[in-house]
Amino acid sequence: xxxxxxxxxxxxxxxxxxxxxxxxxxxxxxxxxxxxxxxxxxxxxxxxxxxxxxxxxxxxxxxxxxxxxxxxxxxxxxxxxxxxxxxxxxxxxxxxxxxxxxxxxxxxxxxxxxxxxxxxxxxxxxxxxxxxxxxxxxxxxxxxxxxxxxxxxxxxxxxxxxxxxxxxxxxxxxxxxxxxxxxxxxxxxxxxxxxxxxxxxxxxxxxxxxxxxxxxxxxxxxxxxxxxxxxxxxxxxxxxxxxxxxxxxxxxxxxxxxxxxxxxxxxxxxxxxxxxxxx
Numbered sequence: 001x002x003x004x005x006x007x008x009x010x011x012x013x014x015x016x017x018x019x020x021x022x023x024x025x026x027x028x029x030x031x032x033x034x035x036x037x038x039x040x041x042x043x044x045x046x047x048x049x050x051x052x053x054x055x056x057x058x059x060x061x062x063x064x065x066x067x068x069x070x071x072x073x074x075x076x077x078x079x080x081x082x083x084x085x086x087x088x089x090x091x092x093x094x095x096x097x098x099x100x101x102x103x104x105x106x107x108x109x110x111x112x113x114x115x116x117x118x119x120x121x122x123x124x125x126x127x128x129x130x131x132x133x134x135x136x137x138x139x140x141x142x143x144x145x146x147x148x149x150x151x152x153x154x155x156x157x158x159x160x161x162x163x164x165x166x167x168x169x170x171x172x173x174x175x176x177x178x179x180x181x182x183x184x185x186x187x188x189x190x191x192x193x194x195x196x197x198x199x200x201x202x203x204x205x206x207x208x209x210x211x212x213x214x215x216x217x218x219x220x221x222x223x224x225x226x227x228x229x230x231x232x233x234x235x236x237x238x239x240x241x242x243x244x245x246x247x248x249x250x251x252x253x254x255x256x257x258x259x260x261x262x263x264x265x266x267x268x269x270x271x272x273x274x275x276x277x278x279x
Contacts, residue, residue, distance in 0.1 A: 005053065007046075007060070011068075014087045015080070020068035021092070024049045024058040031097035032056035032277070033089065035105025037126075037260065038200065039193045041067035043179035044102070047172060048262055051270050056277075059094060063108065065194035067180070076200055078208045082111035086119075095119045098277050102126040102262055103233075104200070107212065114215025122277050124224045126261045126269075127254075129242050130212035133235040136259075150188030157181060157189060167256065168263040216245055223249040224276045228257040228264065250276065 007022035022042045032052065034045040042060035049058040062069040064084055065076055074080065085108060089095050098121050101109035106125030113123050151157040154177040161173045181189040199205075223246055227234045243249055252272060257264035 005050065007049065007058075009068075010092075012088065012091050014084050014091060017064050017070045017072055017084070019061060019064070019070075019084065019088055021059055021061040021088075022049070023092075024053040024060075026053050026057050028054070028056050030056045030277075031094035032058045033085075033094060033097050033099050034058065034060040035063060035085070035099065035101040035109060036060070036066065037103030037105055038197060039066070039180075039191055040102070040104075041176075041180050041192065043067070043175060044262060046175055046179075047266055048270060048273075051266075052273070055274070056098070057094070059092065061088060063105065065197050067192055071194040071196075076194075076197055078108055078111045078212065081108035082115070085109070085112040086116055089119060096121050098122045098124070100124040100126070100273065101128070103128050103259065110212050110219070111215050113221065114218035117218070117220035120221040122222045122224070123219065124226065124273065124276065126226050127228045127231050127233050127259050129225065129234055129238050130216045131209045131238060132233045133238070136232045139232075150184065150186070150190040151181070153189065154178065154181070165258065165260065165263065167258060167265075168260065172263050213241075213245075216242065219246060222276070224272070225249060225251045226261055226269065226272065227251070227253050228259050228261055229253050229255050230257065231259040233259055 007024045010021050010023055011018050036042060036044045042062045045060040049060055052058050063081055065071050089097060096119055099109050106128035109123060109125055110130060113120055157177045158170060158173045180192055182192050184190045239251060254261050254265050254268050261269055
């Protein structure tokens with residue numbers, strides 16, 4: 001990392017929920033909002049944000065049910081996440097802005113962008129479209145069910161995560177451990193996200209697919225889709241339908257990357273963001 005400045009921690013009430021976000025500051029008039037993937041936090045973007053903070057005012061948020069933001073009994077419908085994005089952007093005064101969403105963040109961004117393209121300068125979605133491949137969805141459900149309930153320390157989490165994804169740097173995984181885990185009453189480190197987030201991966205999420213395709217067709221700002229080379233989240237037929245509905249969409253495959261692009265190939269991601277987000 002060429003820039004080691006730290007972000008400031010902030011909270012804002014959005015749709016009755018306290019939303020935590022990181023503001024990386026700077027004097028740039030260009031606003032960039034980063035939305036993490038499922039079970040992630042705003043800190044998943046630290047390495048990307050530190051590189052871009054001189055070119056953008058970079059904001060990274062903990063979406064509802066994640067990180068230091070509130071969990072909610074109202075659930076985790078994609079429309080609720082989208083409503084949060086809409087109110088959040090207005091509340092902190094970043095409209096118009098560029099939106100980059102990884103996985104769940106891209107999914108929620110599609111729902112948001114369909115109704116709020118006038119607030120966006122560019123929309124980038126990382127390895128996610130209006131629906132995911134069935135095999136990928138099954139692996140998600142199985143994988144979440146097989147994860148340890150907790151870890152005895154950060155090193156144990158890093159070792160487990162590195163075996164799961166050897167492409168991610170140890171520095172990235174240590175940062176995840178520091179910011180994505182909390183100590184529970186049994187003395188174990190456990191993820192900070194709401195366990196009810198799990199249900200997005202099953203039938204509940206499938207029911208939202210028609211809405212996401214409808215929203216995808218309505219987007220009226222420049223779109224960039226980045227697909228991890230080794231990921232099966234985006235099948236060729238899904239990409240073809242996305243391109244048919246949005247002919248101007250730019251599509252690139254990210255080499256040496258699976259689904260978590262910011263972890264697997266941040267250099268490629270940074271290069272393409274700098275290219276695409278130029279007016």
